[in-house]
Amino acid sequence: MQSILVTGGLGYIGSITITELYKAIGKYYKIIILDNLSNSNIQVLDTITSIIGEKLDLYIVDIQNQTELKEVFKKYKETNPINYIIHFAALKAVGESVENPIKYYQNNVVGTLNLLNCAEEYKCQNFLFSSSATVYAPGEFVDEEAPFKPSNPYGETKVVIEYLIRSLSKKGGRYLCLRYFNPVGATKDGKLGEMPNKPNNLFPYIEQVAIGNLQQLYVFGNDYNTHDGTGIRDYIHILDLAEAHVVALQELIKRDEKKENYYDYFNIGTGKGFSVLDIVNEYSKLVPIKYQITDKRAGDVAILVANPNKTKEKLGWVAKRGLTEMCQDSYNFIKSKQ
C-alpha cells in the first residue's frame, strides 16, 4: 500500500480534508500526518480517530528540520512508500507576515524546499500544494491567468513556492496548486473546525463573539470601494474545500497510474463575494454579533473573488454550500466546544 503524507494535517483544512480523504480512498492508501503543532493541538488526532475509526500515524515534526523529515520518508520506504504529498503546513496570518517577513519565508518557503528535497530524494513526484487567493491583486471574478501580485509577505511566500513547483514540474511528475479563497465553517457533527491558537481570520473572531468570549468584532475599515465599505471576500464552506482536495488527489492518482506528467493550478472558491457586514448580518440571524469599525489592516485588500470556471471545466468540481450553511455550521461547531 502506498502512503499519502499530509503536512499540517492537524490544522483546520488538513484535519477535515483527512476525514474526507479517508472516507473516499482510505481503504487503498495509508494516510500519514505530519505537524509541528505551531497552530494546532494534539487532541485533533483523537477527534480524527473518533470520526474515521482508525488511528493514523502522526509525526510531530517541523518541515524546517530536514533531518527529521527525511526520517519519516525513510521509515516508510520499504513498506508503504510515500508517493503522494498534500502540503498544508504553513503560517498564514497576513498581519503577522507584514510584521515578520523572515519568519514567513523561513517557515513557508524554506520548509517547502526541504519537503520537495526529501520528495525528490525518495522519488515522490505527486504533490498537491495549498496555495492561496492572496497570490492575486484585488479583483472580482479573478481567473487563474491573472498575474501574481501579492499584497503581503504571506502571499509572496505562496508565489515563490508556486514558481518553484512550476520549475520542478518541467522535470516531470505531477503537481497541482490549489488557490483557496476563504474557507469557513466546520463539519456537520461540530467535531472539527477552525481552532487557531490565536484567532486571525474573520470567522474564528465572530465565533468568539458568538459564544461571549469576546465582547465585539473589530471590522478593519469601512471606506473600501464596496457596497457597504467593508472588504469583500469569496467564502467557501470547508467541506466543499475538503471535497476539492479529494477530487484533485484523484486526478493526481489517475495521472500517476498512467505515468503522465501533469502541472496545473486552480481557484477554489464559489465565485460569489460577501462583505464583512454581510457576514455579520447573516450570522446575527443565529446570535447577535456586536461589532466596531476600526482602522484598516496592513496587507488587506478591498475585494477578492474567484472565477471558479476553470476548476469546474477541468476538475469537474464546484462549491455546493451557501453562506447560511457556512454560518450555521460555524456556530454549531463553536457552541459544541463550550
Ligand SMILES: NC(=O)c1ccc[n+]([C@@H]2O[C@H](COP(=O)([O-])OP(=O)(O)OC[C@H]3O[C@@H](n4cnc5c(N)ncnc54)[C@H](O)[C@@H]3O)[C@@H](O)[C@H]2O)c1
Ligand atoms: N484558512 C485559510 O483562510 C487559507 C486560505 C488560503 C490558503 N490557506 C493555506 O492552507 C493551508 C492550511 O491552512 P489552515 O487554514 O488549515 O491553517 P492551520 O494553521 O489551521 O493549519 C496549518 C497547520 O500546519 C502546521 N504547521 C505550520 N508550520 C509548520 C511547520 N513548519 N512544520 C510542520 N507543521 C507546520 C500548523 O501547526 C497547523 O496545524 C496553509 O498552507 C494556508 O496557507 C489557508
